[in-house]
Amino acid sequence: MKKKQIIVSLHDYDILKTLCYHAPGSDKLREELDRAVIKKGKVPDDVVQVNSTLQFRDERSGAVRNVQLVLPAASNIQLGKLSILSPIGTALLGYSAGDVIDWEVPAGKTQLHILKVVNTPAAAV
Template sequence: MKKKQIIVSLHDYEILKTLCYHAPGTDKLREELERATVRKGKVPADVVQVNSTLQFRDERSGAIRQVQLVLPAASNIQLGKLSILSPIGTALLGYSTGDVIDWDVPAGKTQLHILEVMNTEMNV
């Protein structure tokens, strides 16, 4: 199945590319960045970016979660801060409200349905 094109701001792209060079386990993130459309201007408000707060449903378990997608140093799952380097964090980057993503996680294949993206400010 062909994956939907994802959108990443130039700001996020530059930070995440640097992260890929310095952190282990970034192969999936690197793959996602290579296929992303990079926007120099504002990204649509419903697109998941670094620091976005979003709500998604794991279609396999039915669990609905609200998280903020953050850089690894800020991650804290108890506070709902999900690292961009986690399998689900990498999967969510660049997708929009309503998208359903097929993704491999440690427990197997799953589908993530983005229910809402709540961006307070857009990266430029």
């Protein structure tokens, strides 16, 4: 199955590409960035970017989660701050509200349905 192209702001792309060079376990993120459409201007408001707050449903378990996608240093799952390097964090990057993503997580294959993107601070950069 061909994956949908994802959208990443130039600002996020630069930060994440650098992160990939220094962080172990960033192979999946590097793959996602290699297929991304890089936006130099404003990214649509419903696209998941670094620092976006969003709600998604894991279609396998039915669990609905509210998270903020953050860089690894700011991650704290108890506070809902999901690292971009986590399997789910990497999966969500660049997709839009309404998208369903097939993704491999440590527990097996799942589908993540993005229900809404509350804000995208990086989109204004």
